[in-house]
Structures are given as C-alpha cells and as structure tokens.
Amino acid sequence: MHIPVVQPAGREELSGSRMRPVATPPPADIDTAGERPVGGPVTSGWREGTLTRAKELESLCAWVLVNHPRENGEVLAQAVARHLTAARQAAEAAPLATPRRWRLFRRSGPLIERAMSNLDAAEAQIVNFAPADYVLNLMPSVLANVQCHLIPGDPRRREFERIAQIVGVKDPDHPLLPDTKEHQPGHKLAQKLQIIEEERGRIATAMRAASSAALREQVRVRSFRNVLVVTTLVMTALAIGVAIAGWIRPTLIPLCFAPEEAGKAMVVCPTAQSASFSTQVEQSDPAARDIDDEIKATTTRQDLLVVELVGLTAAAVAAAAAIRGIRGSSERHGVPVALAVLKLPTGAITAFLGLLLMRGQFVPGLSALDTSAQILAWALVFGYAQQLFTRLVDRQGHAVLDSVRGADKAQPTPPP
Secondary structure, rough: OOOOOOOOOOOOOEOOOEEOOOOOOOOOOOOOOOOOOOOOOOOOOHHHHHHHHHHHHHHHHHHHHHHOOOOHHHHHHHHHHHHHHHHHHHHHHOEEEEEEEEOOOOOHHHHHHHHHHHHHHHHHHHHHOOHHHHHHHHHHHHHHHHHHHHOOOOOOHHHHHHHHHHOOOOEEOEEEOOHOOOHHHHHHHHHHHHHHHHHHHHHHHHHHHHHHHHHHHHHHHHHHHHHHHHHHHHHHHHHHHHHHHHHHHHOOOOOOOEEEOOOEOEEEOOOOOOOEEEOOOOOOOOOOOHHHHHHHHHHHOOHHHHHHHHHHHHHHHHHHHHHHHOOOOOOOOOOHHHHHHHHHHHHHHHHHHHHHHHHHOOOOOOOOOOHHHHHHHHHHHHOOOOOOHHHHHHHHHHHHHHHOOOOOOOOOOOOO
C-alpha cells in the first residue's frame, strides 16, 4: 500500500540533486489574480488614500508569495491580509463591532488611526518575508522615513543608518563608511543581499518605529485640534448666554455711560441715549428722576447683542488678516481653520468685557463716553484686541504643526 507523503507548506523538496522552494498557496484574503477592485469612491481624501494603499500592498504581497516563496511565509501573508482588511473597514466606515446606542456620529480620528496603523503594520510585515533585493531597493525610502520621524539620538535610527551605510545607501549629511566604497569587496551585490537577510529584523523594527512615531505626531495634532474645538464651543456658548441675558433683562448688565457737564448729564447706551437732565435736584421733589431711572429707561434689549456683533466683526477682520501668516498644511485635521474660528467668539467676549471694564472706571479717563458711536467704536477696538490673546494660541498651533516633521524641516537635536 502506497502512503503519500504530504510535503509541509513552504518547505523545500528534493528535485534531483538540488533543493527548490515549494510555492505555498496564498491566503484567501490575498487577491493574487488582481481581480478585486480598489474600492470606493468614499467620502474623504484619507479614505481614498487608504483604499489605494491597501490595494498596492495587497498586490505586492501576492507578488512576493507567487514569485519568491519563503518558509512559513503564508503566516505573515495572513497577517498582512488581516491588517489590510482592517484598514479597508476603517476607510469604508464599517459598523462598529459593539454598537453604541447613544452615539449620534462617529469621529474620524479613531478611524484614521486604525487605517494608518494597519497599513504601516502590513508594510512592515511584507518586509519580513519579501526578497532581499526588494528590501535593498526599499532602503532609501525607509532611510528618509526613519530620519524624518525619529530623533538623531534614537538607537533604532542609529542602527538603521549603520546598516544603510554598509549596503551603500546614504544621505547627503552622512558620507559612506570607508568599507562601503566601490572598490571594496563589501560593495558587491551578493554581500549586500546577505547583509539584508541578516539584518532584516532590525530593518523592519526601525521601519515600524518610524511609522509609529509619525502616527503619534498625527495624534498630537488631532488632540490639539480637539482642544481648540472645545474652547471655541465654550466661548460661543458664553457669548450666546450674554446676549440672551441682555435680551431677557436689559438692566442686568447695562453698558451705559453718563457723561456730566455744567450740572447736566445724559445717559448714553450702545443703541440709544437719553435727553439731558439736571444732576442738581432737590430731594423734596418727588418727580425728580435720578440716573438709575434714566439708565433703566434708556437701556434696550439689543445693547449687548449689538456690542457682541461689533466685536465679532472686528475679530473676523483680524482672522482674515491672520490668513497671510498661514501656510498650507498637508495635515487633514484643519488646525489653521480651528485657530481662525476661535477668534470669532473670543472677539465678541472681549468687546463685552472691555466695555464692562470701562464702565466700572477701570481705565482712568475713559469712563464717560459721550455718544453711542463712541461705545460701538470701542467695542470694535476691544473685539480686534482679542488678537493679543489668540496670538499665543496661534503660536502654539504653529508649533504643533511644526512637530509633524517632513523632509523639508530640520530635525530636532536630542536633549543633552
């Protein structure tokens, strides 16, 4: 009775006097025939980029499995397939595994992080079983990514730069080592491929570390953007609350002034002013009206609303002027837009608070405005003055964007 011998997948079988690798069947999730479409179209740019990159990595994995089979390569190929499936699910906003009852919408931040991390993991896994000549050709790209996102003192970056120099890959700031010149034996292609095989684990580790650092940079930007959004919502709620309070009770916080001259005075509010009246009245006169009565009669419901609208308009002008200092950003979180929107409710609040300080005689010499036009003019000044406060926020926003390093930015030096 003949008992067939089952050859383990991915092993080598004897053919004549030579050993040749046996091609292992690719995982079902890997499209080796190229028949699976890219997917989409979807609703945003990062989703389109995720689907495109997932299809590219899937095709690369299929090519490696068919043309360069390795022992136990199907294990890593299955992991690549799972990562690509997870990235596609994030791009297409698949339903949550555990739905939340009270969640009205899904934030894009966790989906972006899921897509990026899984794509990076799939690419690093492919490096673990791809042919050595492919990894060698990939070295310049990995070197640029490592130097972009890992600080010079990082041991993973230093180890990868050492490997890159040995195989003859360099950047303009670091000359090749003496034993990697053209005339040295170590420059031969066969020896380079042998080094790649020996250092494959360190290469994949450095590549994954750089990708993780890039993802953490994106998380920091998104966190700062969320702080800006929450602050803007709080400032907007405060501005709306002040306007509603002024509409319901106009005399609660009156922004009125009472200039006096030669025994005569008048009440000046943002939208109205009273007739002049005498400040020298006899206490025995029951018909005499004091200044509080005049303020109550002159104040209108629109006062606080008009002041905040003027402040908001001035802040909008300041935001438009700040556009000249905004440079284009490839980040998808919209930090420059959030910085500009923050100025609007801040201008409304600073206009109200500035006039409140003037009415409380906090600013000497500016406690008695003569006309409604002067009150609105000062509201305009205080609304534009929000730039003094938001400028610090703008500076922090630019610092956060600069922390997302690119090829055109200088790398930070390690701390002493």
